Amino acid sequence: MxxxxxxxxxxxxxxxxxxYGWYALEPEVGAVILTDIGETYDSSPLLVEIPVIESTVGQxxxxxxxxxxEIYEGDKLRSTATKVANPSIKICEWEGIGFDPFVADCEHSGDGWHWEIVGNIHAETEE
Structure with a gap:
């Protein structure tokens, strides 16, 4: 997962x-990220729930x-492909069958298309 x-x-x-961790919606708390902070005496994961701003959740x-x-949903990505004259910045979004821009630019391959994270939609661009 x-x-x-x-x-x-x-x-x-x-x-x-x-x-970072696993996402859940708790009835009384709302959106939470479950983060593994260690193990219990029987080696089960010890998780803590961190209430989060739901609109900032990305997989x-x-x-x-x-x-x-690692690229997350909501990241701003710049194409550094040699095939592109003017590199553009795209937002990584779920598109039903995959994450855009990877769906939209399906001609990409390991021989020329490269992406660089330059920020995300929730914070200032980090260029």
Missing amino acids: RPYRAIPIGKPIKSENFV ATGLCDKNGK
């Missing part, structure tokens, strides 16, 4: 404030950018 990330309630909306795509950084 791919992890999620979100910004905790009460924290400024900045990239460095993302928490990992399972892909990494050209620098090896």
Whole structure:
């Protein structure tokens, strides 16, 4: 299962404030990220629920950018492809069958298309 990330309630909306783990909707709390903080005496995972701003929740795509950084839904990606004269910035979004821009630019391949994370939709661009 791919992890999620979100910004905790009460924290400024900045990239460095993302928490990572599993996403759940709790009836009395709302959106939470469950983060593994260790193990119990019987080696079961010890999880903590962190209430988060629901609109900042994004799932990992399972892909990494050209620098090896994991790409999440909501990331701003710059194409550094040699095929593109003017690199554009795209938002990584779920499109029903996959994450855009990977769906929209399905001609990409390992021989020329590269993406670099330059920010996300929840915080200032980090260019």
